[in-house]
Amino acid sequence: MSRVQAARRELRRAIRKAKRDCWNRFLQEAEGNDVWTATAYTTPRIDKGGQALVGEDGSVAEGRHDREQAILKAHFPQGPRGTYEPKDGGRAFERIDTQLVVALLGKAANTSAPGDDRISAGIIKAFWQWDSLRITQLVRACIRLGHQYVPSYPFLSLAVPKADEE
Secondary structure, eight states: OOHHHHHHHHHHHHHHHHHHHHHHHHHHHOOTTHHHHTHHHHSOOOOTTOOOEEOTTSOEEOSHHHHHHHHHHHHSOOOOOOOOOOOOSOOGGGGOOHHHHHHHHHHSOTTOOOSTTOOOHHHHHHHHHHHHHHHHHHHHHHHHHTOOOOOSSOOOOOOOOOTTOO
16 A cells, blocks of 8 residues: 555544544533534434525525525526517417327337437437326427427438449
8 A cells, every 4th residue: 555545544534533532522511402403513404494595686585486586587597588470370289189299209219319409209208108298288389389390401412423434
């Protein structure tokens, strides 16, 4: 064993011994309910009401609604207002139901990944068991807004002559 490893081992042992001695001394000298004050340092707990959230402006969220709003504001900020206009016409989205979506999912290969998010059909099939209604609504909304899958690259065909044909 190298000198560095031996020194690290001795340091770890010394730290553990110091912690153990400190803890034992605290327990021996504690009186009455002082023993229970140590649990606040050794076991982190969240009180029943939840921890207080402090917003970026310094305000403390006290009620459930205020905490929800603080979390939404901090982690899900509003994006800039878009200029997207849905396409007019068409009522094809009304024909989309659970049976159609499950039939289309059944035909999709588990390894297919149509978008940049790389979410395969296998993942959607796994989530289908938990929340089929939400997936159906998502497909319906995509069709209604005109967000259908379009290949991201054009198909090109070339005639490549054989080596003996020039």
